[in-house]
Amino acid sequence: MKTKKKFKTRDLTVIAMLGAICCVLMHVDFPLPFMPPFMNFDLCGLVELIGGFAMGPVQAFCIIMVKILLKLATEGTASAFTGELQNVLLSCAYVLPPVILYHRNKTKKTAMAGMAIGSVFTGIVAIFTNLYIIIPFYMTLMGQDMAYFVAMCTEANPMVTDVFTLAILGILPFNLIKCGINSLGAMVLYKRLSPVLHGYGFTGAPASNPKKA
Numbered sequence: 001m002k003t004k005k006k007f008k009t010r011d012l013t014v015i016a017m018l019g020a021i022c023c024v025l026m027h028v029d030f031p032l033p034f035m036p037p038f039m040n041f042d043l044c045g046l047v048e049l050i051g052g053f054a055m056g057p058v059q060a061f062c063i064i065m066v067k068i069l070l071k072l073a074t075e076g077t078a079s080a081f082t083g084e085l086q087n088v089l090l091s092c093a094y095v096l097p098p099v100i101l102y103h104r105n106k107t108k109k110t111a112m113a114g115m116a117i118g119s120v121f122t123g124i125v126a127i128f129t130n131l132y133i134i135i136p137f138y139m140t141l142m143g144q145d146m147a148y149f150v151a152m153c154t155e156a157n158p159m160v161t162d163v164f165t166l167a168i169l170g171i172l173p174f175n176l177i178k179c180g181i182n183s184l185g186a187m188v189l190y191k192r193l194s195p196v197l198h199g200y201g202f203t204g205a206p207a208s209n210p211k212k213a
Contacts, residue, residue, distance in 0.1 A: 010199055011055055018051040019066025026071055034157040035174040036166070038138075038149070039130075045094050045182035050190050052099035053111065054197040060099045064091045082137045086129045094122040094179055108187075115186070119179035123172045130171050131163065 022044040029040035044067060052060030068084050077084055098114025135149050142148075146163060153160040153170050160166050 011059055014051065014055065014197055015059055015062045015066060018047050018063045020070060022047050022063065022067035023070040023074070026067065031156075032174060032177060035177075036153045036160075036170040037156055038152065039171070039174050041174075041178050041181075043182060043185065045091065045179065046185040046189070048091060048095045049098065049115070049182065049186040050193055051197070052095050053102055053186070053190050054194055056103055057096050057099045060095050061092065064088060064095065067091075079134070079137060082133050086134055089129055090122055090126055090175070093125040094118045094182075097121060098183075111190075112183075112187070115179070115183040119176055119183065122179050123175040126175045127167045127171050131167065 025042050025044045025047065029042040031037050031039065032041050048060055048063050048067075051063045065088070068088055072084065095118065097118040098111055101114035101117075102111045104110075135146065139145060139149070150160065150162060150166055153166050157169060160169050
């Protein structure tokens with residue numbers, strides 16, 4: 001019983017720490033060449049994935065929520081909470097599938113398959129959240145229409161000429177690139193950071209099963 005209580009306490013500490021790191025990383029973002037200028041790249045997904053792999057899907061969701069709550073507490077919202085809602089939806093779409101699959105079968109192949117599924121799912125969710133939540137909100141706020149946002153993206157990528165090409169050549173590839181880089185980072189760093197997150201330190205004993213990711 002005592003061990004279980006200590007484990008829960010460590011989870012709360014790690015969740016708070018990783019959520020705070022994610023909040024900082026939200027401000028270290030930048031646009032990608034040829035991608036929609038209103039979409040910025042960051043490494044929050046990398047931290048959320050590592051935390052989820054180490055602790056589980058519920059804890060991963062808590063990390064995402066801590067990130068958002070800290071962001072709201074420190075700077076509020078500039079989008080009437082639509083941007084924060086989108087961030088939660090996209091983060092969950094990306095992180096939860098691989099974390100759930102990994103905790104059912106802890107192998108490297110399962111983790112990789114889960115991240116591939118999460119990346120594609122995130123791209124699909126991003127299309128709908130941008131076209132039906134984020135962009136419509138800013139259209140109303142700025143008194144503009146969809147043509148204005150398409151024109152913004154055409155300047156970055158001349159192949160984007162309408163809503164369909166915005167989705168297929170802008171929103172989808174941006175999220176696949178972002179998720180792919182975060183996934184690669186998680187694959188490289190998770191094994192090195194897992195002992196620390198579990199409380200063993202960098203010199204902790206190696207996993208007993210070499211197949212575990």
